[in-house]
Amino acid sequence: MIQNWTIGIICFNERGTIAQVFQAVWQLLNDGKRKFEIILVDDASTDGSKEIIQDIAERHPQSVKTILHEKNQGIGEAIRAVYFNAKMENVVFVPGDGQFEVAELQPYLSFDNMKYICFYRRENQTYSGFRNALSYLNKLYNKLFLGLTLRDVNWVKAYKTEVIQNLDLKMHSSVIESEICAKLNYLKYTPVEVESKYLPRSYGQSKGASLQNIMRVFRELSKLTAILLHFKLSTRKSKMLL
Template identity: 30%
Template sequence: MKLSVLIPVYNERDTVELLLKRVEAAPYEKEIILVDDASTDGTREILTRLARDHRDQVRLILHPDNRGKGAAIRTAIEHVTGDIVIIQDADLEYDPQDYPKLLEPILDGHADVVFGNRFHGGPHRVLYFWHSVGNRLLTTLCNIVTNLNLSDMEVGYKVFRSEILQRLRLKSNRFGIEPELTVKVAKLECRIYEVPIAYHGRTYAEGKKIGWKDGIAALYYILRFRLFD
């Protein structure tokens, strides 16, 4: 089993090197595909050095302009050669030590897709009340239109059997990638599991990027990809 770790990166100079060390420590044969989405804070230079020093495991793709998380993930998918694919944010909100739990349902032959669950069973940082309300509303709406019973549709940790992910024709450029992935694996009637994960969320002062406008956009994407795509 070969694991492909897709890491979209934008302006994460303070976390990306430590994140890469933690991903490399995961006890699997793996390839690490980093996509820098036109960072401007020195991240790109750090990634260039890391890719040079870890050529056996790391592939770096550089976007010439900022296109968003979804676009970075779509770029990374084009280079996947592994059997299982995990999407890993570069901000240390998600812990690579959770890989064994996330991979277990697929390795056991029970699942095609695994979602992390930030709020049931794993330690998580207590942060914004209205973010949690928005997340529940978006997850509920997504469940209504897909007939799923997910607990955390917007979670960044999503794991796929490679052949499932490569069947999807993804279009989102920004954070709409989360509902798009969810709706499209539901349409394929994939076997979806959830597992509890640790969540070390950040404040906006610490670099959190997703905002209320992305929440409004997610409503549109849920309906668009369920009804019109």
């Protein structure tokens, strides 16, 4: 069955790769078989990425939407911008840095309503030992406190748009992905885990490893435990009233 797609590309200072990533997404979706939209989110870039995005949108006004943040709001808000502005049946965001191989989505352009697609990086050779240690701690926290056993909660995932727009998402940082997956796990949705390449960065620098960002993530994870508990209680109460 042909399914329609929203693919978001999130960008912060990715002038050297954003056009390339857009072209890969365009080639994937523009097959004449499905309706689609591409949402380009710029999180207040200062390197000329915004102008490239605007040029792309002007050349493809029927298929491309732009969301341009005047101030940098972080990856969580960029992700939310994609998910909550999506209009098609399925939604996924990909990073504008070119480290995800967009063609890996091809076999999963159709998937069941009670499933979601989770790509995972088997080996992250581009991460330092410090970042790999943080990734391990994040994964351990997810398992112990959120009941999540996904291999890579922080990589690319595809969902049913209607499902995630009705999850009452509270988080505004990158932890939003843990929130989504924990809630879907509780609601008995099945993750389809797919091994993914992690391509080397060809432009710019990673923005996620600063001490400030790391401390914020762990503070947000502690909040998420309480949020998930409230979600479970509310869901149980709603079921009892049916």
